[in-house]
Amino acid sequence: MPSLDQALRAALAARENLLGELHAQSTDCYRLFHGSQEGAPGLTVDRYGPQLLVQSFHQPLEASDLHSIVSNVETYLGQPLLLVYNDRSKGNSRIDRDPALFQADDAALEDLVGREWGLNYRVRGRHAGQDPLLFLDLRNARGWVKANSAGKSVLNLFAYTCGVGLCAAAGGAREVTNLDFAQGNLVVGRENGALNPELPTMQFIQSDYFPAIRQWADLPISSRRGQKLPNYPRLQPRQFDLVFLDPPAWAKSAFGTVDLLRDYQSLLKPALLATAEGGTLVCCNNLAKVEMSEWRAQVLRCAEKLGRPVQDCQVIAPAPDFPSHDARPPLKTLILQL
Template sequence: MSSLPLVSAIEKAFSARQTLIESLHGEKTNAYRLFNGSTENHPGLTVDRYGELLLIQTFHAPLEADERIAIENYYASALPGLITVYNDRSQSNSRIANPLQGQEQAEAEKQRQFSELGLNYLVQGRHSGQDPWLFLDMRAGRRRILQEAAGKSVLNLFAYTCGIGVAAAKAGATHVVNVDFAESNLNVGKENARLNDLPIRMRFVQSDAFAAMRQFAGIGQASMVRGKRMPAFPKLEAKRFDLVFLDPPRYAKSAFGVVDIVNDYAALMKLALACTHEGGTLICCNNAAQLSREIWGDQLLRCAKKAGRTVREIEWIQPESDFPSHDGQPPLKIALLRV
């Protein structure tokens, strides 16, 4: 297959982003999506810049050798000096099935620093997980947190590497709690915090989100359920927050509950609402492409009503223009609710 149509597509995408890139650089941001294949005529291919790292990823099929060379050559000319890492994620165990050699492996596993909206974060082309350490489409959410968090207590659920928490602390939040099940994610979050001159010390809680939310909500988490001992979990005092950020994965199952953002988002939202002060703000995220904004928005409103909470205002936060959408329905949906 000729690489010419692909080069034409990435060139068109780069040209379309020039105004955005110039604006982002003015905001001390050097991380953005350069090519979003699902909406730019090459589904299954993404190209992201994280500072000096150029991260190429494939999700449906690996690149042909000439395609990879063509992409690397194009960006070597358009953005000289970047280090390229290619991750083929089209098969299971892709890190094993797609080994790198020598210097290429060393470059892929090197920790690097990049900037977004004046904040510093770590990235590593390859690590023990699959996804990059910061999701670039969530820039819109982190931007909004910088505007919202001053003077507020913040609960960051499914915190991953704590980008939302770092933004909240930098914005002047009085108290920030990051909750994630994976110690490795929180360790990166702690490093992200150290990279920035934050006015407060954030709290990092390694816990299943259901167990944490039940305790913060004052419901409590039992150690025994239906005669079975639950896995160990940290004991937390009841506390409500001014601002709660809920960004769950698509699906996860544990002894404490099932995360299913397509079929049962309400199970999470009900508990998140119970952790949110009356008059506070709950920001909900959903990355399931097959679920429309209208259908999901209706689910959120019905859940709040059933929980006895009034939604005074709902606002949709759109991903920024390096994540273009054909129909105004980007996969990532972010709903800000005043409750």
């Protein structure tokens, strides 16, 4: 088994060409070390613009390993970065658990800006949520949206911090609607909009997925066992030219359960109905244990049964900063032409 130092050097060397391409396209947010595939399961090292974000998921790092990561990366990139180390192996990852091991500088915890596909994104090393504000494995899908949104009405479902919506706006979309039930995530989405003042403004809808998509799809909203439903925004039935569906692996609300393993159809069906004839639905499944071939077959079958057969189906794979030696990346993305 190679040492962490050796594994990290190999990972950096393997990214030589990719980083050249990313820098040329104004991207400075990427994964530098993907531990599960590159020799240290439970460890990730990401660059977010001026920040270096190290995260451990299984056990805390030794101080010597943390120092070795920083010096290897800074030497390789030829510039200093602001280090944030979040140990996610125990409950709260938003603190310096062992100040003797590491204490983040104030400058590293300030609001920073990272770039991807020429757009600015808010970077915050610690915030109310656990995950960074931009999911890096979705970069290629965001790039596809930017290249394929001109003149379209775009709906970004489970929008999080609205990166997909921002790419649609930058790609010339006629209108962009971002939907998420978490107000805090949409606030960051608005910040991302403000960080790119040359772009047209986007719409933000704070709502649970199920009532919103079912209204757009002109389907009834049913309560479970006759229970009274919480309030939800009223929306008119309509369709969008490009719909992007990237749900979390599992989430439960009063309106329904998001379950990417057992019930993708409940998410997919109304999203298909809310996509215009001749339009495009991009859908994702980030659950590692779901096989691409089985999921794709399920998606195509569901569209067929609904009378919205898929005319063409393409895959968007994550970029090589998320290597996958068995060619089965956890994040699977399909472009469905309807």
